[in-house]
Amino acid sequence: MAFLTIFLCLVFGTIGSCEVTKTNQWPNRSVIVQLFEWKWLDIAEECERFLGPKGYGGVQTSPASENLIIHLNDGQRPWYERYQVISYKLKTRSGDANDFLNMTTRCNRVGVRIYVDVVFNHMTGDHEANAGTAGSTANFSTFSYPAVPYKKKHFHHPVCDINNYDNATEVRDCQLVGLKDLNQTMPLVRQKIVEYLNKLINLGVAGFRVDAAKHMWPEDLKPIYDSLNNLNIQHGFDQNARPYIYQEVAHGGAVKPSDYKDIGDVTEFFVVSEMFNVFNGHKPLKNLKSWGSPSLGMLPSENALVFVDNHDTQRNTGGLNYKTARNYKVATAFLLAHSYGQPRIMSSYHFDRNDQGPPNDRNEDIQPPLINEDGSCEGGWVCEHRWPSIYKMVNFRNAVRDTKVENWWDNGNNQIAFSRGIKGFIVFNTEGKKLDRIFQTGLPSGKYCDIISGQRQGQICSGTTINVSNTGLASIKLSGIGDELHLAIHIGEEVGQMSRTVGLAQMVCERSRYSDLGRAKGLKRSQDFTEVLGGFESVFPIPN
Numbered sequence: 001m002a003f004l005t006i007f008l009c010l011v012f013g014t015i016g017s018c019e020v021t022k023t024n025q026w027p028n029r030s031v032i033v034q035l036f037e038w039k040w041l042d043i044a045e046e047c048e049r050f051l052g053p054k055g056y057g058g059v060q061t062s063p064a065s066e067n068l069i070i071h072l073n074d075g076q077r078p079w080y081e082r083y084q085v086i087s088y089k090l091k092t093r094s095g096d097a098n099d100f101l102n103m104t105t106r107c108n109r110v111g112v113r114i115y116v117d118v119v120f121n122h123m124t125g126d127h128e129a130n131a132g133t134a135g136s137t138a139n140f141s142t143f144s145y146p147a148v149p150y151k152k153k154h155f156h157h158p159v160c161d162i163n164n165y166d167n168a169t170e171v172r173d174c175q176l177v178g179l180k181d182l183n184q185t186m187p188l189v190r191q192k193i194v195e196y197l198n199k200l201i202n203l204g205v206a207g208f209r210v211d212a213a214k215h216m217w218p219e220d221l222k223p224i225y226d227s228l229n230n231l232n233i234q235h236g237f238d239q240n241a242r243p244y245i246y247q248e249v250a251h252g253g254a255v256k257p258s259d260y261k262d263i264g265d266v267t268e269f270f271v272v273s274e275m276f277n278v279f280n281g282h283k284p285l286k287n288l289k290s291w292g293s294p295s296l297g298m299l300p301s302e303n304a305l306v307f308v309d310n311h312d313t314q315r316n317t318g319g320l321n322y323k324t325a326r327n328y329k330v331a332t333a334f335l336l337a338h339s340y341g342q343p344r345i346m347s348s349y350h351f352d353r354n355d356q357g358p359p360n361d362r363n364e365d366i367q368p369p370l371i372n373e374d375g376s377c378e379g380g381w382v383c384e385h386r387w388p389s390i391y392k393m394v395n396f397r398n399a400v401r402d403t404k405v406e407n408w409w410d411n412g413n414n415q416i417a418f419s420r421g422i423k424g425f426i427v428f429n430t431e432g433k434k435l436d437r438i439f440q441t442g443l444p445s446g447k448y449c450d451i452i453s454g455q456r457q458g459q460i461c462s463g464t465t466i467n468v469s470n471t472g473l474a475s476i477k478l479s480g481i482g483d484e485l486h487l488a489i490h491i492g493e494e495v496g497q498m499s500r501t502v503g504l505a506q507m508v509c510e511r512s513r514y515s516d517l518g519r520a521k522g523l524k525r526s527q528d529f530t531e532v533l534g535g536f537e538s539v540f541p542i543p544n
Helices: 002-011 040-051 079-083 097-109 168-173 187-202 218-226 270-279 285-290 322-337 388-399 501-516 526-533
Strands: 032-035 058-061 113-118 207-210 244-247 265-267 304-306 342-347 405-410 415-420 424-429 435-440 446-449 465-468 473-478 486-490
Touching: 032 040, 040 058, 040 097, 097 113, 113 187, 187 218, 270 285, 270 322, 285 405, 285 415, 322 342, 322 388, 322 424, 322 486, 342 388, 388 424, 388 486, 405 435, 415 435, 424 435, 424 473, 446 486, 465 473, 465 486, 473 486
Parallel strands: 032 058, 032 342, 058 113, 113 207, 207 244, 244 265, 265 304, 304 342
Antiparallel strands: 405 415, 415 424, 424 486, 435 473, 446 465
């Protein structure tokens, strides 16, 4: 089987995607989706019915640790209560430890990894209410959190608030918006954080998003990261696989994102502001030719977690979000089409107020998304990850993985195009007038289905078909009006010929990997792999 794996990877040019990546994702998967405020069991179901089949690589969950229950003046609970920790017990509005294990098991089975948003820079602020989602209490005035247990000595003193972001010590040792700031130099604090993260690793997670990493010292974070266990092989991870860590560090002030890149990946917030500037028309698309360049002050691609928006930025001015859907879709397409960084997309719920929590019932239980026949969501959920223009670009990203941006073209303004090696080609037109020209696509000759205007159904394309010549040339028209702002073609979406090679290579890579591991927990039968990987069982049976 190992020989067959190497042979197919070489033949199909996918040897890079047969290697284990630091994100611990399945071969030929590369995109994380933030399912903000979803319940664990709803995530499990979404992995099976949509995320796995559509090629998503992972889910970022909301925090799993017990939080303080906060009520607003109208009686509703805000989203930010999830970031006010009262203990490291695994019980929140999203579910308990059993629900969490159910989620990781089911998602890992279909190739969707789980990354948890973890909060250990701080505990709670001061509140009149004093009850956590698992029943724990605290004494705010004495800095006492007995369910951990933390006492006053485990926090930074004297107490101060962050007012000057040009003072690195103040940023890291003072309270962020009144939240009680833990001292990560203390042995017990490190011990409890490591115990919490290792508990999640044992339950099958692939990594962590570290909230408020900017407010902790890198030299305090590194020993915590180094003390973590390897990932749990019972959930299909390779022997000695390490958790993927990406850290929330915004630009501005004395603390720089680059201060953290040697201990883990870092969220690149420059992407948020620049996507807004370019796709809202404040800057021309041609500026994106240097995207990812150090000259822009951006992190190296291998250290950057990139995104158009997250739960914070979509509630502040200066960024795109689902409410500006037309521009948001095109910006997300560029993010996924370009080779820069590890992409994460946002999946939201509708909100009118910045503090508004997720859809819930009279018992304050989070309500599940309602899925329509066309695949869209109702029940107060947006589900951007289900928008066709986004999940199709996830497929594009997977298809062109490990290739470079080549064949760049622009008209000096708001029409651009580029290829991803010999695997994909994309065109953008936000100029408001028709684009009609012959492009060098870099692709092999054939007829390709534009995944934005339609989809391939068997050997027929329901949208625009692009003919690529033997020299890689193609005539492409794009109106730039309405929603017709981009066009994308890639290998695997040819019409008039079979195009299963990429999926076949991916299937063989993954089957070999699970066989070498002695199989992941719960994947014991050939039919499990058939369901997940697409039905090549009769050709390539899984070794028993």
